[in-house]
Amino acid sequence: METILTAKDLCKTFSQGKLQQHVLKNLNLEIEKGDFVVIMGSSGSGKSTLLYALSGMDKPTLGSVKCMGEEITGYGNDKLAVFRRNHCGFVFQQNYLNDTMSVLDNIMVSGLLADKNRKRIAERAKELLSKVDIGKEAWNKFPTQLSGGEQQRVAVVRGIINSPALLFADEPTGALNSRNTGHILDVLTELNKEGQTIVMVTHDMRCARRGNKVKYLSDGVITGELFLGDYESGDKKRHEELRLFLQEMGW
Amino acid sequence: MYSLYFIAKNNLKKKKSDAFVLTGLITLSALLLYISISTLSNMGKVVEKAYELTNTADWYMLTSETATDNMEEIFDDQGDVESFEKTSAYYVVKSGYIVNGERSENDYTFLLALADEERNISRIYSEYEGELFDDEILLPYYMKSALKVEAGDRFSFEIGGHTYDFKVKGFHEDPLFANPMNVSVYRCYVTDKRAKEMAAEEKSSILPYMECKAKLKEGTESNRFLMEISDAINEKSPEATQTFNFSFIWSSMRYGDTMSASIGMGIMLVFAVLLIGIALIITRFNIGNFCEMNIKNIGILRASGYKESQLTGSFVMEMFLVSLTGSIVGLCASVLTGGFLGRLMSSIIGLSWNQGFDPKSAAVVMAVCIPVTMAVAWHSSRKCVKLPIVSALRSGMADHNFHKNYFPLEKSRQPLAMNLGLKSVFYAKAKNLGILLIVMLLGVVCCIGFGIYQDFAVDTDNLLKHVGMELGDVFYLGEDLKEFGQEVEKCPEVDKVLYEGSGDIKLLYGGKETAVTCDFWNRPEFLKNETIIQGRAPEFDNEIMLSVVICEELGIEVGDIVYVKGMEKEMDYILCGIDQKINNMGRKALMTTAGEERLNGGSTCGQLCVYAKEGVSDKELAKLLNDKYPQREAVEGKKMSGESLKPVILVMKLLCIIFMAVTAFVVSLVVFLLLKTKIVREKKNYGVYKALGFTTGQLLMQTVLSSLPVIVSGALLGSLLCDLVAGPLAGICLKSIGIYQYQMHVDGIYKIITLVFITGTAFLVAVLTGARIRKIQPVKLLAEE
Numbered sequence A: 001m002e003t004i005l006t007a008k009d010l011c012k013t014f015s016q017g018k019l020q021q022h023v024l025k026n027l028n029l030e031i032e033k034g035d036f037v038v039i040m041g042s043s044g045s046g047k048s049t050l051l052y053a054l055s056g057m058d059k060p061t062l063g064s065v066k067c068m069g070e071e072i073t074g075y076g077n078d079k080l081a082v083f084r085r086n087h088c089g090f091v092f093q094q095n096y097l098n099d100t101m102s103v104l105d106n107i108m109v110s111g112l113l114a115d116k117n118r119k120r121i122a123e124r125a126k127e128l129l130s131k132v133d134i135g136k137e138a139w140n141k142f143p144t145q146l147s148g149g150e151q152q153r154v155a156v157v158r159g160i161i162n163s164p165a166l167l168f169a170d171e172p173t174g175a176l177n178s179r180n181t182g183h184i185l186d187v188l189t190e191l192n193k194e195g196q197t198i199v200m201v202t203h204d205m206r207c208a209r210r211g212n213k214v215k216y217l218s219d220g221v222i223t224g225e226l227f228l229g230d231y232e233s234g235d236k237k238r239h240e241e242l243r244l245f246l247q248e249m250g251w
Numbered sequence B: 001m002y003s004l005y006f007i008a009k010n011n012l013k014k015k016k017s018d019a020f021v022l023t024g025l026i027t028l029s030a031l032l033l034y035i036s037i038s039t040l041s042n043m044g045k046v047v048e049k050a051y052e053l054t055n056t057a058d059w060y061m062l063t064s065e066t067a068t069d070n071m072e073e074i075f076d077d078q079g080d081v082e083s084f085e086k087t088s089a090y091y092v093v094k095s096g097y098i099v100n101g102e103r104s105e106n107d108y109t110f111l112l113a114l115a116d117e118e119r120n121i122s123r124i125y126s127e128y129e130g131e132l133f134d135d136e137i138l139l140p141y142y143m144k145s146a147l148k149v150e151a152g153d154r155f156s157f158e159i160g161g162h163t164y165d166f167k168v169k170g171f172h173e174d175p176l177f178a179n180p181m182n183v184s185v186y187r188c189y190v191t192d193k194r195a196k197e198m199a200a201e202e203k204s205s206i207l208p209y210m211e212c213k214a215k216l217k218e219g220t221e222s223n224r225f226l227m228e229i230s231d232a233i234n235e236k237s238p239e240a241t242q243t244f245n246f247s248f249i250w251s252s253m254r255y256g257d258t259m260s261a262s263i264g265m266g267i268m269l270v271f272a273v274l275l276i277g278i279a280l281i282i283t284r285f286n287i288g289n290f291c292e293m294n295i296k297n298i299g300i301l302r303a304s305g306y307k308e309s310q311l312t313g314s315f316v317m318e319m320f321l322v323s324l325t326g327s328i329v330g331l332c333a334s335v336l337t338g339g340f341l342g343r344l345m346s347s348i349i350g351l352s353w354n355q356g357f358d359p360k361s362a363a364v365v366m367a368v369c370i371p372v373t374m375a376v377a378w379h380s381s382r383k384c385v386k387l388p389i390v391s392a393l394r395s396g397m398a399d400h401n402f403h404k405n406y407f408p409l410e411k412s413r414q415p416l417a418m419n420l421g422l423k424s425v426f427y428a429k430a431k432n433l434g435i436l437l438i439v440m441l442l443g444v445v446c447c448i449g450f451g452i453y454q455d456f457a458v459d460t461d462n463l464l465k466h467v468g469m470e471l472g473d474v475f476y477l478g479e480d481l482k483e484f485g486q487e488v489e490k491c492p493e494v495d496k497v498l499y500e501g502s503g504d505i506k507l508l509y510g511g512k513e514t515a516v517t518c519d520f521w522n523r524p525e526f527l528k529n530e531t532i533i534q535g536r537a538p539e540f541d542n543e544i545m546l547s548v549v550i551c552e553e554l555g556i557e558v559g560d561i562v563y564v565k566g567m568e569k570e571m572d573y574i575l576c577g578i579d580q581k582i583n584n585m586g587r588k589a590l591m592t593t594a595g596e597e598r599l600n601g602g603s604t605c606g607q608l609c610v611y612a613k614e615g616v617s618d619k620e621l622a623k624l625l626n627d628k629y630p631q632r633e634a635v636e637g638k639k640m641s642g643e644s645l646k647p648v649i650l651v652m653k654l655l656c657i658i659f660m661a662v663t664a665f666v667v668s669l670v671v672f673l674l675l676k677t678k679i680v681r682e683k684k685n686y687g688v689y690k691a692l693g694f695t696t697g698q699l700l701m702q703t704v705l706s707s708l709p710v711i712v713s714g715a716l717l718g719s720l721l722c723d724l725v726a727g728p729l730a731g732i733c734l735k736s737i738g739i740y741q742y743q744m745h746v747d748g749i750y751k752i753i754t755l756v757f758i759t760g761t762a763f764l765v766a767v768l769t770g771a772r773i774r775k776i777q778p779v780k781l782l783a784e785e
């Protein structure tokens, strides 16, 4: 398989006055095309920090990140912005939709960055929205007029509107109930099956078992990795395997 | 670009009311800016045009008919003179006037020019054409524009108990006599026959005079010409300057015409710039506030790959849209108010204001308003756009921290309530400081408005003192006044009589030479409206006092010896003092009658100023004297000055009103913005409070009160500081017109009015804005969680 992201000796240190906190310590990691990587770890272990470093949202203190053959480590803010718009998509725990724009506009704001053709972007947005079960009637609504689950699906569409090489998701289901969680996960799985590479941080075993690789973060490094096959629903064995792995990791 | 516009448009939609307020403010600034710039730059053209059309005299002298016999000869000898003309005119020393049965409150001086007479210099320029009949009169345009007289009205003179009726045929424009600020005379046209009849009947108050007018060759240096011509007249026709007369040169009258309008518009310009400053401060807070509220949206946009420059770009674009709209609306408003402005300007200047929309000034307004707002938008959005994305995303508005943790609870010893209060004031330290500054400035502006209103419009004595115009309680003009003055002085009601003569002199000092009109007073130390800046009034026959403008021109100081050339002799005088004057563009000299005799070998007297004993009013004195000496006309000084000060009073009243209105507007805006953001920001808290059982009224009061302290302290500071700031500020403005010593005095009562006015406006707007608290529902908010 083709490696699309390589992180080498990543370090991230937060300092507040004299206090220093080393969150990532010489962390190494590779992500291959078509992967659905799940990152787990206890709260405060640095999962989000890692995700931000990988996606060029934040700069690591030391170490390098190479993505799609580009070495992004020394990039300035503008170059990072261009890198993100061309290669990365994001879904967060809160959907962060802009409440004052319609659903469609929310997606187009991101879409317009990579493609100036408004019509084409609108078409693509509508197509993707239909795909995640957001019907026509909701396109011109405002985010607050949608349910939490619907909002998060809109946020997923916003994340993939520019066909990113990598989709980063930081606890995308953290704020949802179980039915909506299932729906979002199905969307992500579906996208992954179509070839979308996904990196997802989660606390939830139900989410974690969707991935084909689970990486455990502890003490600033990846302490363990579990390979699972492609996801099939109702796979009891997969769940058990994951449980044992997490137990071993001290979760 | 489109994506920038997209975000900008959306941001604008989100803060409609903010955008609206800012647009309003920029509209207002653009309007005031355009008005002041366009009028300042076009005023000259208006005057110039009337000058062209009338072929206005470059040099003008009004003097007794008998003294002008050899005037032509004098002028023929002058190389600078292109043409010369003499026309007769009747000088009406004092007349009341009645328009459609209504008597003017003031008496005034009129000059009746003869319509039938042929004239090439200072021709009649009037839109009312056709022959003038004996019962018709052409009045100065000022009477139409400022005094609202209309063609067809009945107009009567009231002279010495008789009235002379006319029908107003129309109005004429004359840049030499455009408005009473310039020359305190209304110059009218009547028929030869009628003027003669009137003069025959009123020998004491209608004097046959002669207007001597000269056109000068192009490029003639006016100062040099003045010196040469006064020499020539003194030599060949001395009577012309010995009787009452006045003469002036166009180059200085040109500014006189527009002086009060220029001052007013200059002040308006400063004010417009101040408003733009306020708009910029508000822009800054708006963007800062918006960024805080939308920090996550900004974070997500940056995560999607928007560059910092693109996001600042969207703010800049947003302010571009706002300022573009604002300035366009402002300019449209200026077109709409153009008619009003035109009427206003012509009522101040006394010439028809025929200027249309001025694209150049409009371009200047655009070029000022738009780029500065964009620059401020760029600067104020940079800080929050530059915030690391991760922090932007991590922190919601509530716990987002641009700020330091002021007054940590753990360490402080103050009571909790006070501590929380301090925390919130300091949390928004910059914002509160900004508001304090704005309100303080407005407070000062308001006080200055009241100050100039009081000093220039209400207290005309004070104004006269600044202007340096001496009229006495009652005055006489005419010939052979000396013996008559001695008579008058014997009256028990009269305190004293001062004699004034005047003549042109030449001053030589340090290799420089200049011509100036000199007043001669028998006892200058008793002058009431004399403002001496340095030194003292002349007492001895070898002393002279000069106005500050002249002193600066010559570089002379008190105690220096100046060489004075009079009609016959040349003498040394000691400069004993420096005073301020604004008539004659501030160029004046003053010496004693004894000093005049030393120089000219004789003395003149054109005016008697009579001062009443205590307890005798001006009116009583005038009546008494007129009864006792019916052959001469005693004129009340105040009535006369009241009329010539009308344009200044109008300008000052107007400025005061504009200052008040704009202050109210801006204070309302600031309070509105302040409260609105507060309510939006704390919507959730209000919901919770309501759920806890607070009434809307309680919450409203709490909110209103929270915004008032900073406003009240601002207004208080402003009204306290105004004495400190206003004096120098007004001083700078007035210096340019020759008023060097001006102590602005703002009464305590005006300070209190300012305070109450600002606080009241703020309170009212706060209550109105706060009303939206009513709409916040406790249940809905909690359910949303």
Ligand SMILES: Nc1ncnc2c1ncn2[C@@H]1O[C@H](COP(=O)(O)OP(=O)(O)OP(=O)(O)O)[C@@H](O)[C@H]1O
Pocket: A014, A015, A021, A023, A041, A042, A043, A044, A045, A046, A047, A048, A049, A050, B391
């Ligand atoms: N901007 C920051 N400044 C200082 N410390 C930070 C900052 N961001 C993160 N940290 C610290 O780094 C550590 C890791 O934070 P991070 O958000 O990556 O944890 P996480 O694994 O995502 O936790 P959770 O599962 O609760 O989301 C935490 O202890 C946090 O306090």
Ligand SMILES: [Mg+2]
Pocket: A047, A048, A049, A170
């Ligand atoms: Mg996290």
